[in-house]
Amino acid sequence: MTKSLEDYLEEIHVLILQKGRARVRDVALDLHVKMPSVVKAITELKKLELVNQEPYGDIELTAKGRKLAANVLGRHTLLKAFLVKLNVPEETADKDACLMEHILSATTLDRIRDFVEKPVATTTSKKKETK
Numbered sequence: 001m002t003k004s005l006e007d008y009l010e011e012i013h014v015l016i017l018q019k020g021r022a023r024v025r026d027v028a029l030d031l032h033v034k035m036p037s038v039v040k041a042i043t044e045l046k047k048l049e050l051v052n053q054e055p056y057g058d059i060e061l062t063a064k065g066r067k068l069a070a071n072v073l074g075r076h077t078l079l080k081a082f083l084v085k086l087n088v089p090e091e092t093a094d095k096d097a098c099l100m101e102h103i104l105s106a107t108t109l110d111r112i113r114d115f116v117e118k119p120v121a122t123t124t125s126k127k128k129e130t131k
């Protein structure tokens with residue numbers, strides 16, 4: 001799946017979590033794209049059996065779509081936490097996490113997860129303190 005389709009899927013998932021429904025209009029607003037672009041993406045996501053949408057209805061995730069969307073959002077949350085831990089301002093961390101979430105390997109993400117979940121007092125931070 002392309003990066004941008006993952007972004008659409010993630011956004012639909014976030015809207016359903018936050019507002020209980022995902023409408024084409026809200027997806028367009030949040031992603032700063034035009035409505036026809038959303039409609040085009042929905043058509044692609046439907047072909048991949050990731051979403052369902054009745055004409056003019058809300059966008060719904062299939063079980064497969066929900067699983068994949070939750071995975072993208074999980075990567076986003078992890079990468080944002082990682083960047084915030086590096087003292088990146090929250091807004092920038094959020095934007096950059098959304099770019100990084102599509103390109104990093106599973107191995108790198110696993111190491112980042114270890115780093116984020118690791119207790120604060122580490123050898124590295126001790127080294128820094130003695131400097």
Ligand code: FE2
Pocket residue numbers: 010072076097098099101
């Ligand atoms: Fe994201």
